Amino acid sequence: MSNILISGITGFVGSNLKKYLEGEYNVIGISRGSNSKEGILSYKELFDYDFSSIKAFVHLAGKAHDLKKVSNDQEYFKVNFELTKDIFDFFLESTCEVFIYMSSVKAVADEIEGELTEGYKSNPITAYGKSKLAAEEYILTKKIPDNKRVYILRPCMIHGPNNKGNLNLLYNFVSKGIPYPFGVYENKRSFLSVENLCSVIKELIEKPVESGIYNVADDVPLSTKELVKIIGDTINKKVKIWSMPKVIINLIAKIGDLLPLPINTERVQKLTENYVVSNEKIKQQIKKELPLSVKEGIKITIKSFNK
Incomplete structure (x- = not known):
């Protein structure tokens, strides 16, 4: 061996x-x-x-x-x-x-x-x-x-069982019934x-x-909206997707840079960017x-x- x-x-x-x-x-x-x-x-x-x-x-x-x-x-x-x-x-x-x-x-x-x-x-x-x-x-x-x-x-971006990161953040959104607010973004990432x-x-x-x-x-990139839907299907939870205006999203993200909010500028970028x-x-x-x-x-x- x-x-x-x-x-x-x-x-x-x-x-x-x-x-x-x-x-x-x-x-x-x-x-x-x-x-x-x-x-x-x-x-x-x-x-x-x-x-x-x-x-x-x-x-x-x-x-x-x-x-x-x-x-x-x-x-x-x-x-x-x-x-x-x-x-x-x-x-x-x-x-x-x-x-x-x-x-x-x-x-x-x-x-x-x-x-x-x-x-x-x-x-x-x-x-x-x-x-x-x-x-x-x-x-x-x-x-x-x-x-x-x-x-x-x-x-x-590597993921797997029990790995913490943006997938965990999205899971928390879906599992708690919190609407995903970034539906206005059309993105693809690997x-x-x-x-x-x-x-x-x-x-x-x-x-x-x-x-x-x-x-x-992996072979196929996903949009974050597709990702949210997969999470919902996996845990049998109805998914709510909101198309909040980008100007409001950016304002909340800037506040999150200063206060301990689940959303900040970097997380918004990670969730909505294109990276194929x-x-x-x-x-x-x-x-x-x-x-x-x-x-x-x-x-x-x-x-x-x-x-």
Whole structure:
């Protein structure tokens, strides 16, 4: 049984990936809070670890986008760039065959026109996006030995059982019978089920796919109104959608920037923006359909909230 090393194993994606791979692989985790009894290494222990038995390294650890805006830029670059740089250098010197770096679509742009493909020009505006892009660019400057494969994955919004975020906010709207007030917006955005992401990672570990950058998203984008209706169908709750004037929405959002309201400017943007991500390149490479449709994945996530 091959060994797989996963950094950030205690996080949302890491814990799901561990469950997904266990049984076929021996999973070894890396985390700031190491626990040898659970097979979790600290980062200090990592650099003393014997890599001769490791088939693949999945680097998930990173500093996530801070919605409260209390983090400084240096924190993002220390974790997302410097740590990645050190780990990737260590990988290149080791006998490990596969390196998978979890970047983000935010390394490209916070707002896009049309559809995001791997050829879209990168111009991130946040420290989070810039730090992710810096790590990507460092990896791409290195010559990859013939016996190794390196993948940079750019997932869009990941969701799954018990994951908190905007889906949880929408669930609260619907479950409590609160009308969804943004019906005036016509948008499309891509989502990514954590099971689909885990499936892609497993395929990259096992298949001789060409090294490079790959977007990861579910097949079909959804409007937020479609999303609200799926939530209602999943929990058997009648959905109310209001088309509140945008000027009133913007006013309430600005108040929410100052007071602890469930709606603020950033959340309104997330719920109503267009952000469509193409997954054609990765699907052509792995030559396999994703296990879950976007609606199936959303329903699984919502059912976990409903429990």
